[in-house]
Amino acid sequence: MSADVTSVFRRTFGHGPSVVASAPGRVNLIGEHTDHNGGAVLPIAIGQRTWIALHVGEPGTPSRAVSSNAAHGGEWDARHPRRTGEWWDYVSGVSLALASLGAPMQPLEIAISSDVPLGAGLSSSAAIEVATTLGIAALFNIDISKRDAGLLSQRVESEFVGVSCGIMDQFASALTKSRHALHVRCDTNETDDVVMNAAVLIFDTATPRSLRDSAYNVRRAECEEALALLRRSHPALTALAHASRDELTAARLPAPLDRRALHVVEETQRVQRAVDALRATGTIPGELLYESHESLRTLYECSTPELDWFVERTKTVPGVRGARLTGAGWGGCAIAVGEIDGLNELASAIAPEYSVRFGRTPRTWVTYAEDGARVDFVSPKRPLAERAS
Numbered sequence: 224m225s226a227d228v229t230s231v232f233r234r235t236f237g238h239g240p241s242v243v244a245s246a247p248g249r250v251n252l253i254g255e256h257t258d259h260n261g262g263a264v265l266p267i268a269i270g271q272r273t274w275i276a277l278h279v280g281e282p283g284t285p286s287r288a289v290s291s292n293a294a295h296g297g298e299w300d301a302r303h304p305r306r307t308g309e310w311w312d313y314v315s316g317v318s319l320a321l322a323s324l325g326a327p328m329q330p331l332e333i334a335i336s337s338d339v340p341l342g343a344g345l346s347s348s349a350a351i352e353v354a355t356t357l358g359i360a361a362l363f364n365i366d367i368s369k370r371d372a373g374l375l376s377q378r379v380e381s382e383f384v385g386v387s388c389g390i391m392d393q394f395a396s397a398l399t400k401s402r403h404a405l406h407v408r409c410d411t412n413e414t415d416d417v418v419m420n421a422a423v424l425i426f427d428t429a430t431p432r433s434l435r436d437s438a439y440n441v442r443r444a445e446c447e448e449a450l451a452l453l454r455r456s457h458p459a460l461t462a463l464a465h466a467s468r469d470e471l472t473a474a475r476l477p478a479p480l481d482r483r484a485l486h487v488v489e490e491t492q493r494v495q496r497a498v499d500a501l502r503a504t505g506t507i508p509g510e511l512l513y514e515s516h517e518s519l520r521t522l523y524e525c526s527t528p529e530l531d532w533f534v535e536r537t538k539t540v541p542g543v544r545g546a547r548l549t550g551a552g553w554g555g556c557a558i559a560v561g562e563i564d565g566l567n568e569l570a571s572a573i574a575p576e577y578s579v580r581f582g583r584t585p586r587t588w589v590t591y592a593e594d595g596a597r598v599d600f601v602s603p604k605r606p607l608a609e610r611a612s
Contacts, residue, residue, distance in 0.1 A: 225245065225274055227291065228275065228334055231336055241277060243277075243358070244355075244598045245274040245354050246396045247596070248345035249399070250269055250550070250556070251549050252266065252267060253490075253507070254391075256446075257487055259409070260389075260462055260463040261462020261464045261465060262410070262490065263407060263409060263494040270593050272338065274335070275334070275354045277362050279362065280331055284301075285301060287333065291337075295309075304318060317375070317379050320356075321359050321363075321365065321375070324360075324365055324367065326360070337351070344549060344551055344552070345425070346392040353376050353393055356375055369595065372596065373394045373396070387439075390409055394414060398595050399595040400416055400592075401592060402418065402419060402420055405417075406498050409464075418502075422560070422590070422591055423590055424558060424560075425588045425590060427555070428557070439553070446463050449483055453476075453484070463484055464488065466484065479524070482521075509546075511545065512545030519547070525553050540568060543562075543566065543569055563589065573587070
């Protein structure tokens, strides 16, 4: 795919790029809707990646970006990028944020190629942001750690793109390691790696959703309201995920705030149980995944009939330990964890059944935990590098 993005770049701009960087999509094994509530999450990077090729444009021209995955490219004022609601906001927002770290506000030529499915809940936007951050930093010789690249990318999505996301997606894309899950404590941004050797089946329901258009921001507001009510009797409470079940019961939160808060509190506890199990036995108990999905279905109300059908179907296949929706819900993907043979059997059998039931053609991938973001190529003759402060 690195060769593909270079080819797209050459066809578009008539010459080769100075830098190529890439970042993976992710699936979250467990810990849904806990990140923005101060809880913990447990994602892995997947085999699907986004590649970005970059070069400095001619002075006085706009920045331009094209993608092999989009029908239309975009351009923006290199000195004053503005949000457009289009896919290139993820790129132009990063260029604006990096200016504060020493990147010259010069025109950019950018090409993108990705096999991370769009709108499926696999963090295609985070992959673009993180790859762009590392790519522009390499182009202008700016020293930035992968952790800081994740933090900057998260700010871009929240403040420039307009999706109030937590840190999980960007950290998962930036910091993950092969055959490891990333345990992220989202209240402190502390991370540690946990060995994860099991295979994961990703099942794309082909029901796209956008967090900008979904109930994601509504749920986030409900959680913030629940926390505000809890603080009336517990003023020291810093995050909804830190509340206890007894505190929720005593607070008598109104519906649906009571359900949203209960999911967050119990899901945070499930993450710790999963981490403990991985460290002790190398496996995640399947019942934790099924419990998580049921909570997302009934308490957080972000599942769909398609996702529910997949999770139920996995229970009949030997070698599959557990399953749940991933990537926030409201469409998109689910995962199943287990033995490679059982997951391959499930992947082969389930697609035609799903097509008959729902009239859509799903996509499936079997993956292991893969490496996070990287800079794949830097030309020793890249322009303007010596001018960066």
